[in-house]
Amino acid sequence: MTKTAAFEAGVSAALANEALQHALADVPAGFVAGRARQKAALPEFEGLRRTARDIRDHTLAHLDAYLEEFERNAVSAGSTVHWAATADEAREVVLSICRAAGARTIAKSKSMVSEEIALNAALEAQAMEVVETDLGEYLIQLRGERPSHIIAPAIHLRAGDVADEFRLRHDHLDASRDLATPEVMVAEARSVLREKFLAADVGITGANFLVAETGSAIIVTNEGNADLTMSLPKVHIVLTTIDKLVPTLADAWPLLRLLARSATGQAFTAYTTIVTGPRRPEDDAGPQSCHVILLDNGRSELLQSEFRPILRCIRCGACMNHCPVYCAIGGHAYDSVYPGPIGAVLTPALAGVGEAGHLAQASTFCGRCEEVCPVEIPLVSMLRGWREQAFAASDDWRSRTFLRAWVQLAKRPRAYGLAARIAAAILSALAGAKGILRRLPFGERWTRQRDFPAPQGTTFQDLWKRRERDEGPAP
Ligand code: SF4
Structure with missing residues (x-):
């Protein structure tokens, strides 16, 4: 197929x-x-969009310099920075960090980059247990599905699906328990995931933005799961891509103001965390080591192409x-x-x-x-x-032939007018009194789903001529 x-x-x-x-x-x-x-x-909403566009364009135009600045500052804050040209390389870096940490359980917060490199399968193949800690991601992990939306991965599920899944998978709990409301189900997921957070040796998060001037990663969630993922295990891995940079913390601000408003319709995301390196001696909590993996996976090439603006995406x-x-x-x-x-x-x-x-x-x-x-x-x-x-x-020869014929016709207004008149007359005759065509020659795929309304009256060229005759030439 x-x-x-x-x-x-x-x-x-x-x-x-x-x-x-x-x-x-x-x-x-x-x-x-x-x-x-x-x-x-927000009266300045449209103005913010232009500011955000300009920040992203400026960063992409100087990406090499900002990446180097980010690496310098991240390293001086105590992080280890890894460069990965391909998905294979990124997976290998994650695996080697996890092996070195003797990891058996890995907590993850939502990361589309980890989906892009099929990370979970690679970790599981090494007998490591991976637990998604975002509720939506957790649900689809239980179901063996991939996210169906980039911010709401389980948007295709309804409350009843979730209750059924929990009853099936959380088989250590009473089978007759009440799962009638979202609150009860969230509480159940929270208690199951809490054990996993505490058992995790490594925590993997993505990054919404990377800040060049401080070497920080900015991570936003509505559930606070990324904060537990990055602070409870002894190792934190930030898995992200090279296009996530902004020059300064001040530049991140307009993007953050737009992000939640555009995504979920919130004024701001519930948890916005700026993480700069591992735990310091004076900190109460935090990982012993922090690794930032910067994945390219085709983005450098994209940067040189007509599709560069897609790298502005937040x-x-x-x-x-x-x-x-x-x-x-x-x-x-x-x-x-x-x-x-x-x-x-x-x-x-x-x-x-x-x-x-x-x-x-x-x-x-x-x-x-x-x-x-x-x-x-x-x-x-x-x-x-x-x-x-x-x-x-x-090798769609039908479309090519049709378009070639159409180009030849469109270059000859008289022939085009005649052909349009003949086609309109034939289609009207075929449609009959109902004025509807159930099948269209050369357009079967279109009419397979819907009827085609037959042309009504005369052609556009004839209408235009009549208008010029009655009202004079168009201004
Ligand atoms: S393309 Fe624009 S609207 Fe779509 S996810 Fe990216 S930033 Fe949001």
Whole structure:
């Protein structure tokens, strides 16, 4: 099965999945309405977006210098900095740190980079127990799934699914216990995870931002799980990518103000932690060692390409929440670590257009993703760029022949007008009194899902001519 065919099968399955459709129906009332409220309450919201875009662009333009500054300052704060060109190298660095720490249990807070490098499987293959401590991540880990959203990994699940999963997996607890409310389920997850935090030898977090001037990582969560993950085990690993840098703490501020507002509709995330190196002698708690892994995995190449603006991304998920395609099919149908508009642009850049170019088709080009992106990434034009590259690499002779014929016709207005008149007359005749075509020659894939309205009246060219005749030439 080709990638495109597999994607289409995934889409059909998602559309037919009633439970998923119920879960996705909550997105507009939750994240979308929340962002709208925050935007309305903050007069400088649009100005902040421009500031955020400029900070990210400036950082990317001088990324080499800021990376070196970050390394210098992180090392002088006591961290060890590791550079990883590929996913393999990053996995190997994590494994060697864990082996050196004699790790048997590893606590993790949510990290899309760890999904990108398939870290859990690599650790588990070495007989290490990995425990996801973000509630959503914990749920999908129990179910053996990948995240379906970059900030709400279990958005495809409803409360009943969670209760069923807990009853199945927490089999040391009373089977007849009450799991009727989210509060009870959260309390149960908390008590199970507390044991894991205390047992963990290594804690792995991502980083929302890295600060060059201080060598710090900024990590935000709503559950406080990253704080326990980084402070209870003896070793803390920050697994992140080279594009997460900002020059100064002051530069991080506008990005943090936008992040929660764009993501969940909160004014600020509940826990925002700035971590600079391991525990110092005067500290009450904290890890004995701190390692920062800076993964490239294709980003240097991306930096030199027309797709560089995608590296501005702060992973807020707003483009997904506002995307009519994502909201219809959810994240799993994309079969990609990063779903939605951000995934449709980033994944072909990381995996290659042959592997993931088809994802750019998952867009109506309505532009809502671009309107809400807090760092003003031109997602639509980049999606179009991937479509062009995917088309250039494809052997779709039907589309090529059609487009070649259309170009020849479009260059000859008289012939185009005649062809349009003939086509309109034929389609109207085929549609009959109902004015609807159930099948369209050369357009079967379109009419498989919907009817095609037959042309009404005359052609656009004829209407235009009539208007010029009646009202004079257009100004
Ligand atoms: S592309 Fe923009 S809207 Fe989408 S996740 Fe990234 S920052 Fe957020």
